[in-house]
Amino acid sequence: MRKILTAIFVIGLVATIAGAGIYAYFSDTETTAGNTFSAGTVGHLKIMNWDELTWRDGVTATWTATNMKPGDNFPFDMELVGLSRVVGTITPSSLQITCNYNVIEETPQTESDTDPHTNEHPDAMAKQMIITRFKYNGTDYVDSITDFDGDGQKTFYDLKNSPVTGLPIPYAGDVAIFFRLSVKFSEDAGNDFQGDTFDLTMIFTLKQ
Amino acid sequence: MKHKQIFTSAFTIMSVLSLVMFMADQPSASACTISLGKKIKFDMELSPKVPLFNSTKDGQFYPDSPKITKNFEVKNVGDVPFRICRFNATFYEEGVLLASGLQIEILELGKGKGEKPQLLYTGTLSSLQEGIEVSGKRAVPPRNSITLQITVWMLETAGNEYQGLSMTADIAITVHFPPAHDGENK
Numbered sequence: 001m002r003k004i005l006t007a008i009f010v011i012g013l014v015a016t017i018a019g020a021g022i023y024a025y026f027s028d029t030e031t032t033a034g035n036t037f038s039a040g041t042v043g044h045l046k047i048m049n050w051d052e053l054t055w056r057d058g059v060t061a062t063w064t065a066t067n068m069k070p071g072d073n074f075p076f077d078m079e080l081v082g083l084s085r086v087v088g089t090i091t092p093s094s095l096q097i098t099c100n101y102n103v104i105e106e107t108p109q110t111e112s113d114t115d116p117h118t119n120e121h122p123d124a125m126a127k128q129m130i131i132t133r134f135k136y137n138g139t140d141y142v143d144s145i146t147d148f149d150g151d152g153q154k155t156f157y158d159l160k161n162s163p164v165t166g167l168p169i170p171y172a173g174d175v176a177i178f179f180r181l182s183v184k185f186s187e188d189a190g191n192d193f194q195g196d197t198f199d200l201t202m203i204f205t206l207k208q
Numbered sequence: 209m210k211h212k213q214i215f216t217s218a219f220t221i222m223s224v225l226s227l228v229m230f231m232a233d234q235p236s237a238s239a240c241t242i243s244l245g246k247k248i249k250f251d252m253e254l255s256p257k258v259p260l261f262n263s264t265k266d267g268q269f270y271p272d273s274p275k276i277t278k279n280f281e282v283k284n285v286g287d288v289p290f291r292i293c294r295f296n297a298t299f300y301e302e303g304v305l306l307a308s309g310l311q312i313e314i315l316e317l318g319k320g321k322g323e324k325p326q327l328l329y330t331g332t333l334s335s336l337q338e339g340i341e342v343s344g345k346r347a348v349p350p351r352n353s354i355t356l357q358i359t360v361w362m363l364e365t366a367g368n369e370y371q372g373l374s375m376t377a378d379i380a381i382t383v384h385f386p387p388a389h390d391g392e393n394k
Contacts (some may be wrong), residue, residue, distance in 0.1 A: 026250040026385040027293070031378050032280065035261035037333075038374035039306060039362065040268035088371070090270050206268045 019113030042206050048082040048176060055084065063200070065182055071187040082176030083204060085169065089195055093116070093208040095170065097136070097179070098163030099156055099202050106195035115192035122177070125198050126157040128189040133182030136167055153186070156200060160204075169206060251286040252383050260358065262289065263374065270308065272364035279317070282381060283353040292316065292344030292354075294382035295329060297336035303375030307334035309366045315357040318347045325357065336379065344383070356381070 046055040049062055054144045065074045085092075098156055105124040106113070120123055133141040144152040146162035170177045181202075230322060260278040267276075295314060299307050310333040315325040326345035329336075348354050358379075362370070 026288070026290075027382055028250055028252050028286075029294075029380050030252055030254045030282075030289070030381040032254055032260050033378040035377045035379060036259065036260040037261060037306060037310060037360065037377065038263040038268050038375070039309070039370045039372060040270045040273075041372040042270065070273075081309040089268060186236040208272065 001196070025139060033130070037112060040090035042090050042092050042208055043086045043088030045170065046059055046084045046086060047146055047204070048084075050078060050080045050082075054127070059187040062101055062202075065183065065185075068185040070185055070189040071126075072185045074183045074185075076182055077181065080178045080180045081202075082178055083170040084174060084176050084207065085172055087172045090208060092208055093168050095136075095164060095167040096163050096165045096207055097134075097141075097159075097167065097202065098205075099159050099200060101198060102161065102201045103193075104199055106197070110195035113189055113194040113196070114190070118196050121158040122198075123157050125189075125196060126160065127151065127153075127155050128186040128193065128199060129156045129200075130184040130186055131159065131181070132184050133180060134164070134196045135178075136182040137177045141167070144184050155186075165207070209307045209310065240352075248288055249286045250288055250290070250385055251284075252287050252290065254381065255265050255281040256282060261360065262379075269360075269362040271362055271366045271373060273362055275359050275361040277280075277357060277359040279355055280358050281353045281355055282348065282352050282383070285349045287350055288385050289347045289349045290383035290385050291347050292342060292356075293384045294339060294380075295336055296382075297333065298378045299334075299337060300376040302373040303377060304334060305339065306370055306373040306375045307337070307377065308332055309362055309370040309373075310334075311326075311337065311361050311363055312340075313359045315355055315359075317355040318345070322394075326355075333377070350382075361389055379390035 024092050043117075046057070047059050048055050049059040060082060063074070063076050063079050065072075068074075103119045105116060105119045109116050115124075127149065129165075131142055131145060133140055134145060134154075141164055142154055144164045145158050148155060148161040149155075150160040153166055168177075179202075261276065261281055267273075269276075282292065297307070312333045313329070313330040314328045316328055317325045328342040328344070329340055331340075346354055346355070
C-alpha cells in the first residue's frame with residue numbers, strides 16, 4: 001500500500017514539473033512612452049436678448065404670444081436674439097438651429113379644452129405652430145426646414161426633428177448676428193389646445 | 209482492502225493517461241527543450257524610440273477630426289522568434305476621461321503589397337488601460353521586424369465633456385515565446 005501511495009506521489013510530482021515546463025514561456029514588454037493627445041475647444045456661443053445689452057449663456061422669454069387663437073399671426077417685428085461666440089482653439093464650421101418644447105396645461109382645466117392631457121403629447125400642439133419666418137444673418141431659412149411629417153407646413157415639430165444645419169457661424173467678439181422668428185397658430189388647431197401654453201426652447205449649436 | 213487496492217490502481221492509471229493526453233495536446237513542446245537546454249536571449253526593440261504621438265505637431269482632436277496614423281517597428285533583437293500578444297496603456301493627467309472619447313485601431317501590416325494587414329485591436333483608447341490580449345499575425349524570427357500601424361481619432365458623436373482635455377499616454381507592447389498558435393502564418 002505504501003508503495004502505491006509513493007508511486008502516486010511521484011507521478012503527481014513529475015506531472016506538476018512537466019506541466020510547469022510546458023506552460024512556461026518567455027515574454028518581453030517594451031513601451032512607447034510620452035505620447036501626447038489633446039482635444040481642442042470650439043469655444044462657445046453667447047446670446048443677447050432683444051431688450052437688453054448683455055451677453056449671456058442663455059436668455060428667456062424672447063418671443064411671447066398671449067391669447068393665441070387659430071389663424072393668429074405673430075410677426076415678432078421687434079423681438080430677436082443676437083448671437084456671437086467666444087473663440088476656442090478650433091474654429092467651428094457651422095451653426096445648427098433646432099428646438100425643443102413642452103406644453104403646460106392650464107390650472108384649473110378649461111371646460112372647453114377637449115384634450116386636458118396635451119402636455120403628455122406636445123407634438124400635437126407643435127404641429128399647429130407654423131414657422132413663417134426663420135431669419136438668420138439677414139437670410140430667411142424657412143425653406144431650409146424639412147417638412148418632416150409631410151403635412152405641407154413648416155412647424156416646430158418639423159424643426160425639432162430636422163434641425164437646420166450648415167448656417168454661417170457667428171462672429172467672435174461682441175458683434176452680433178441676429179436671429180428672428182415669426183409664427184402662426186394654425187387655423188386647423190381645434191379645441192384641444194384651449195388654455196394650453198406652448199413652452200418653446202430654441203437651441204443654437206456650434207459644429208466643427 | 210482488495211477494493212481499495214483496485215480503486216488506487218484505477219486512479220493511478222487514469223492519472224497517467226490524463227497526463228499523457230494533456231502533454232500530447234500542447235502546441236509546442238520544443239519550447240520547453242530550448243528554454244531548459246541553453247541560455248538564450250529573448251529581446252525586442254521598438255523603433256522609433258521617440259513618442260509616436262505629439263499633440264503639438266499632430267494637432268488637436270475634435271468630433272470627426274482627421275484620423276492620426278503612426279507606424280512603428282517591432283524588432284526582434286533576440287535569438288528566438290516571438291509573436292505580439294498584448295497591448296496596454298497607462299494614462300496621465302486627464303488621460304482616462306479623454307481616452308474614453310478617443311478611438312484607436314492597431315494593425316499589424318503585411319509584408320509587401322499582396323499581404324493584407326491584420327486588425328489586432330479596435331475600440332476605445334481607454335480600454336487599453338485594462339490591457340488586451342491579441343494574437344499577432346506573424347511569428348517574427350530573430351533579426352526581423354514587423355510594422356504596427358496605430359490610428360487614433362475622435363468619434364463624430366463625442367460630446368463637449370472632452371473639450372480642452374489633454375493627456376500623456378504610454379503604450380506598451382508585449383511579445384511572447386513560443387510564437388506558434390492555432391492560426392495561420394506560423
